[in-house]
Amino acid sequence: MNITQEKTGNLNAVVKIKIAPADYTEKVDKAIKEQAKKAQLPGFRKGMVPPSHIKRMYGKSILVEEVNNLLNDTLTNYIAEQKLEILGQPLPQMDDSKNFKWDNTDDFEFDYELGLVPAFDVNISSKDKFTQYVIKADKETLESRIKNIRRSYGKMTNPEVSAADDVLYADLTQLSPDGSVFEGGIASTATIRLDQIKDQEILKSLIGLKKDNEVTIDIQKALEDAALIAKALNIPEEDAAELKSNFKLVVKNVNRLEESDLNQEFFDKLFGEGTVTNEAGFRAKITEEVEGMFKQDAERQLSNDIYEQLLQKHNFELPDEFLRRWLKATNEKLTDEELAEGYDDFAKNLKWTLIENKIIKDNSIEIKYEDVVQAAKAKLDAQFRMYSPSPLPEDQLAQYAVQFLQEKENANRTFEEVKALKTFEQIKSIVTLEEKEIDYDKFIALDKK
Structure with a gap:
């Protein structure tokens, strides 16, 4: 077997894999014998079908399967051994001039196109400045929240x-x-x-x-x-x-x-016995809760500002033509119009993923299972608090979190959220954050500019 790599551009390469009969004959013969042991054909007892009969009937399809398996394993191992960082998956190059007989005597050659990850450094320092908004609860929002809570217990x-x-x-x-x-x-x-x-x-x-x-x-x-x-x-x-x-x-x-009366029974239901004893304490607690929700909005704004500014700062190239072909090859229903409309956003998100991965790698940031569980618990706790400020018992919340993460999609999404959070925390530990108090209505207006 012979494997070679040829660079066809700064971010493109072609891997050529040449396979001789000596590379696949033993695997094909073994597959034929195994098939003969399992085959149930008229006129033969189970396990007694001659391999020659299987070869005559199914030899070509077995050969195709074994050559494909050999190609996949060879290409995967080569990429790992050469430490090639690729985008998407290798794309086979079609060559109509190659006519194989598929009779166990062919010398095969297959070419695969690769899109390579660009080399770049993440340059972040205290010279990068961002506004960290501190959002204050306005009267209208506060009164609306108080009304909803009182009605929930009314x-x-x-x-x-x-x-x-x-x-x-x-x-x-x-x-x-x-x-x-x-x-x-x-x-x-x-x-x-x-x-x-x-x-x-x-x-x-x-x-x-x-x-x-x-x-x-x-x-x-x-x-x-x-x-x-x-x-x-x-x-x-x-x-x-x-x-x-x-x-x-x-x-x-x-x-x-x-609406529920503002009495001690109501306060105890919300916050536990004796935690709040009067209306002023109740309003202080609700203000804290509302501004806590605003804090999440402020963090999202900061993350978005960081995202946009660092993308502008790290404006490296991607193998765009390869990626367009890869998207079409892996999404059969994707139209040319949809590809043209959505590619820029795809490329932007891909660039951020590469920046994020480099920050994770360069700073040896670990994402542990415990981190993912804690994130799931926080997410579920926030959902439950939308209906009641009273927290769930810790053991019950932990049980819900485990059930939530048993769904693969939930687990993957939460993992990515933890990864993003750790990345932004690392960035925030380096850049300069300038706090600025802002009313909620003015903060909302920022998104409309």
Whole structure:
């Protein structure tokens, strides 16, 4: 067997693999004998089929399989031994001039194109400056969060007249363009949350209603969401997206979730017995929680700023033409238009991955299983706290985390998140971070610039 490598550009190479009969004959003969032992053919007892018969019937397909296996193993080992850093996978070069007989006498030659990782250094220092925002909780956000928490621990009542945050339990009946009931049309009993009504005129018409009152609404204008419309009318979402009719809404009941009183029982349910004893302490805790969520937003902004600035600073080339061919070869449904539209983003993310990998390697950063478990626990804890500020018991949270990571996709995604986090922590330990306090509304406006 003969393997050679030829550089065809700064970031491209071709590996040529020449295989003689001596390289594959023994493997093919062994595969034929093993097949003969397992074969069940008419006229032969199991395990007694002559190898010559198997060779005559299946010899060519066995030869093809063994040569392919030999090629894959040889190429993989060569890349590892030569310590070649490649992008994507090797692409076989098609050559119609090579006509093999596949009769166990061929000298084969196969060529594979490689896309090589560019050589570059990551240059980061204290001269690289970034703004680390400290976001303060504004009154509107704080009051909204307090209201949601109080309602989560409140009680359900049935007021006589509807108000803006109530839920209507109502019959919905499809109408014809002339306003009459559409014969054979959609009829449903649904719960309509008034805080989900988008159109202000429609919302106004639903406030002040009593049991048995009826109004006509344009359900598309009211909800502006196919999923919500489908749920309300009990129809498929694709049908809901196309629906244009008005509906008669008849109130059957008005439901209201009253806010919990700000008393010691409420405080103890939220934070544990005696942790908070008055409204001021409660508001301080909620402010801390809200600003903790804002801190995550600030970290995302900082990470994005680092991402963009370091990509501009490390503007190395990629084997673009090879990568385009590789993307097409490995994604059969990918159209030329989709490739043209999406390639720049793909290349940008690939460059960042290479920068990230180099930082990990140069600084000997380890990603341990315990790190991944802790990240899963933090993610799940944050999800549960969206519904209640009270933390889950540690043993229960750990159990949920283990179950979460048993899904391969969850485990891979969490691993990548930990990898990214460790990379950014390393970067932040080197660059200069300048703190800046900012109101939440002004921070949100940053994304719109």
